[in-house]
Amino acid sequence: MVRIYRLWYLLALIVALVPPSLGWLFRPGPNVQVVDMSMAQAGEILFKRDWQVKDSNCPEGDGLGPVFNASSCVACHNQGGPGGGGGLQHNVTMFTVRAKGQPARQGVVHANHIGGENQRETLKHVHPDLPAVSKPELKLIVNLSGRNGSCLSFPPGIDISQRNTPALFGSKLIEEVPDHVIVAGAKAQQMKWGMSPPDDEEFPVGRALHVAKGRIGKFGWKAQIATLSEFVQAACANELGLSNPGAAQPTPIYAGSPTRSYSIDLTLRQCDELTAFCASLPRPVERLPKDVTKDDAEAGRLLFAKVGCAECHTPNLGHVQGIYSDLLLHRMGAQLVGGGSYSDPPVPVPDSNDEGISPSEWRTPPLWGVADSAPYLHDGRAPTLEEAIKQHGGQGTRAAREFLRLTVAERSQLIGFLKTLRAP
Amino acid sequence: MSIKFACSCGKRLKARDEMATRLTICPRCGSLVGIPSLNPRAPDAVPAYTPSDRSPFLPPDKAAPAQVAAVPPRPARPPRPFVEPRKVSAYIVRLLSTRAERRPPIKERHLEEFWYQCLQYPVRAWPLCGGLAVIMTLVTALVAALLPRVLAEPAEDPWTRGGVVVSWVVLQLLIIGLPCSFFDLVLISAVQGETQYLLWSGNPLVTMALSALRWLAGFASGPVLFAAIALAYWLDCGDMGVGDGFVLGELGMVAIAYQVFALISLTDRRRLRDLNPLAVADLAYRLGGPGLMVVLLAAALLLVHGWALLLGVEQVHRSALEGCAILAVVWLSGTFWSTFVFRLLGIWCHRSKRLILV
Numbered sequence: 001m002v003r004i005y006r007l008w009y010l011l012a013l014i015v016a017l018v019p020p021s022l023g024w025l026f027r028p029g030p031n032v033q034v035v036d037m038s039m040a041q042a043g044e045i046l047f048k049r050d051w052q053v054k055d056s057n058c059p060e061g062d063g064l065g066p067v068f069n070a071s072s073c074v075a076c077h078n079q080g081g082p083g084g085g086g087g088l089q090h091n092v093t094m095f096t097v098r099a100k101g102q103p104a105r106q107g108v109v110h111a112n113h114i115g116g117e118n119q120r121e122t123l124k125h126v127h128p129d130l131p132a133v134s135k136p137e138l139k140l141i142v143n144l145s146g147r148n149g150s151c152l153s154f155p156p157g158i159d160i161s162q163r164n165t166p167a168l169f170g171s172k173l174i175e176e177v178p179d180h181v182i183v184a185g186a187k188a189q190q191m192k193w194g195m196s197p198p199d200d201e202e203f204p205v206g207r208a209l210h211v212a213k214g215r216i217g218k219f220g221w222k223a224q225i226a227t228l229s230e231f232v233q234a235a236c237a238n239e240l241g242l243s244n245p246g247a248a249q250p251t252p253i254y255a256g257s258p259t260r261s262y263s264i265d266l267t268l269r270q271c272d273e274l275t276a277f278c279a280s281l282p283r284p285v286e287r288l289p290k291d292v293t294k295d296d297a298e299a300g301r302l303l304f305a306k307v308g309c310a311e312c313h314t315p316n317l318g319h320v321q322g323i324y325s326d327l328l329l330h331r332m333g334a335q336l337v338g339g340g341s342y343s344d345p346p347v348p349v350p351d352s353n354d355e356g357i358s359p360s361e362w363r364t365p366p367l368w369g370v371a372d373s374a375p376y377l378h379d380g381r382a383p384t385l386e387e388a389i390k391q392h393g394g395q396g397t398r399a400a401r402e403f404l405r406l407t408v409a410e411r412s413q414l415i416g417f418l419k420t421l422r423a424p
Numbered sequence: 425m426s427i428k429f430a431c432s433c434g435k436r437l438k439a440r441d442e443m444a445t446r447l448t449i450c451p452r453c454g455s456l457v458g459i460p461s462l463n464p465r466a467p468d469a470v471p472a473y474t475p476s477d478r479s480p481f482l483p484p485d486k487a488a489p490a491q492v493a494a495v496p497p498r499p500a501r502p503p504r505p506f507v508e509p510r511k512v513s514a515y516i517v518r519l520l521s522t523r524a525e526r527r528p529p530i531k532e533r534h535l536e537e538f539w540y541q542c543l544q545y546p547v548r549a550w551p552l553c554g555g556l557a558v559i560m561t562l563v564t565a566l567v568a569a570l571l572p573r574v575l576a577e578p579a580e581d582p583w584t585r586g587g588v589v590v591s592w593v594v595l596q597l598l599i600i601g602l603p604c605s606f607f608d609l610v611l612i613s614a615v616q617g618e619t620q621y622l623l624w625s626g627n628p629l630v631t632m633a634l635s636a637l638r639w640l641a642g643f644a645s646g647p648v649l650f651a652a653i654a655l656a657y658w659l660d661c662g663d664m665g666v667g668d669g670f671v672l673g674e675l676g677m678v679a680i681a682y683q684v685f686a687l688i689s690l691t692d693r694r695r696l697r698d699l700n701p702l703a704v705a706d707l708a709y710r711l712g713g714p715g716l717m718v719v720l721l722a723a724a725l726l727l728v729h730g731w732a733l734l735l736g737v738e739q740v741h742r743s744a745l746e747g748c749a750i751l752a753v754v755w756l757s758g759t760f761w762s763t764f765v766f767r768l769l770g771i772w773c774h775r776s777k778r779l780i781l782v
Binding site (some may be wrong): 003010016019027181182183184187188190194195196197199200203214 | 540566568657658704742
């Protein structure tokens with residue numbers, strides 16, 4: 001006798017698989033976009049342009065400034081070619097002022113002012129007890145190892161930190177990584193480490209930062225920006241003083257008013273051209289330097305995974321091969337802290353679902369092209385790759401400790417592997 | 425030793441000694457067969473059942489033929505052999521009864537008639553339920569707090585590493601085997617119609633290992649597919665939305681419901697082949713709509729407990745005390761409801777078997 005109910009039960013099991021199949025079917029894949037090369041070429045011109053006050057390219061605005069860090073994009077992004085990282089001399093100084101009963105005030109101490117030296121922003125404008133330095137050297141605000149004694153002591157509630165210029169190579173691929181892939185990385189890390197929460201500094205468990213409109217942050221040292229376009233617009237406004245539809249140029253911090261000028265310096269099309277140029281920058285490559293053998297590089301690659309570097313600097317992310325980053329925020333310990341933001345409130349994401357970023361949290365920087373982007377860490381305090389690894393704290397402590405346990409030859413192999421990650 | 429005998433259909437059967445004088449079901453024809461006594465010459469020995477013995481249980485239209493009915497009526501069933509259990513410890517043993525050492529049923533205690541009466545069962549077994557919850561809380565917290573550290577820094581000394589591996593295996597046995605064996609015993613006892621005791625092998629380690637294997641076999645027979653898909657979906661879905669929650673809840677409920685039905689199917693006839701989907705479907709059909717409803721509700725409840733357990737484990741890393749408190753509540757609640765559900769389903773399975781056979 002055919003027992004029909006058996007078929008019904010089996011059918012129910014099959015039907016149970018339909019919703020997840022539909023979920024996978026309609027899940028967004030990589031947001032691959034074709035770069036318009038004519039736009040990119042126009043963007044390259046803008047990228048290399050030395051902007052002026054009342055620039056002819058800004059008919060509706062005031063051009064460069066009033067406060068700015070450099071007069072062109074390429075002035076900072078130049079290591080390994082236009083779009084690369086920058087040296088210590090181009091560091092951006094940021095501040096956070098926390099007063100009892102008041103929301104934190106944060107922003108940038110810009111290096112230049114169109115009015116000249118007398119009108120520059122200085123640390124004194126942040127707090128009267130600080131010196132009137134406009135562009136402090138890193139050793140003045142960070143106690144670098146072996147150079148004790150020259151660091152400023154900051155009043156309570158004042159945080160001063162710097163940011164090193166990041167490289168923009170392969171940024172189109174980073175933008176294409178679907179949000180759910182980044183979140184999946186965070187979940188996998190949490191599962192692997194016994195459901196350890198991301199605010200635990202013991203295990204490398206990161207978190208994806210949720211920004212405006214339910215998106216995941218992918219750009220910036222704090223992963224505070226979701227798209228390349230927003231990143232470009234924020235940088236134009238804050239580093240060059242070029243107001244645009246996405247971000248307004250800052251006014252000097254001593255002006256007292258947080259309001260910003262909204263006369264447009266860069267049109268949306270110009271911003272898109274700049275974005276297209278950044279998106280057209282090729283991804284970094286893996287290339288053997290002269291002083292590293294292939295065997296050593298391969299051995300170094302294995303050691304890279306063995307000591308735990310690959311826990312956060314994951315070699316592949318979604319469809320992007322060789323990125324060496326999980327694009328997650330990780331707590332890096334008390335030594336690697338830095339507050340501050342481009343503005344108060346942050347301009348690029350005014351409707352941000354701000355979950356609050358801890359001063360010790362940093363997005364895992366992609367290591368592709370790392371050999372051509374010295375100095376290292378968020379403020380460039382580590383002149384060499386070895387020093388950068390040693391200074392990993394918090395969730396990176398274990399990997400740093402394992403690195404130090406390696407023999408000298410093994411360390412050399414690991415560093416040799418990192419030296420194969422070159423700018424295009 | 426085992427007792428060898430034959431059914432009227434010709435099927436050769438054998439049973440354990442302790443099953444002497446009891447009834448069993450012929451796997452070929454499905455009829456009730458009496459298991460002969462160990463000492464057939466004894467005056468109170470019970471002969472094996474014949475088809476005529478079934479006539480008192482059968483409806484009139486299916487009664488045995490006249491010539492068979494002429495067989496003398498079955499004598500009154502003798503009391504179960506009673507052996508005083510080994511006095512290993514005080515209270516907990518009173519709740520346990522090894523299959524070899526059956527004790528007489530407690531007077532005035534009957535099999536639960538209504539579903540809500542099964543709620544009393546975990547209350548009656550509170551020392552076992554509470555003990556299990558406490559042990560599992562400690563083990564879960566210990567594993568959550570220590571295991572990642574141990575894995576992160578593997579010992580270089582081979583002896584130490586071996587010790588870690590052995591400890592890990594023991595912990596795994598505890599984590600999987602302990603709750604599995606307890607719920608397994610609850611289910612076995614209910615399916616066999618026990619009113620008071622938990623039937624167990626008499627050896628805790630054997631019971632745990634066997635139960636863990638049974639649960640794993642049940643899991644591998646089908647639920648693993650849904651669980652794996654659910655895990656992959658959860659990992660890949662990004663931030664969970666309402667739709668994702670629905671998909672995961674649905675997959676989780678199907679996986680758990682399948683696991684429960686598979687376990688009951690395995691317990692019912694004690695054959696590994698009853699884990700096949702068709703046999704599981706047969707059992708689900710036997711338990712009917714109420715059975716399906718209870719299993720689905722239990723699955724939903726278990727999912728909520730699983731989610732709370734994850735929260736508790738996460739909290740252990742922040743504050744051990746708070747994490748342990750959450751874990752204790754989750755395990756206590758989970759043990760209570762699981763015991764209730766397995767008792768209820770086991771009894772329904774027991775009754776459905778009788779209904780079909782008689």
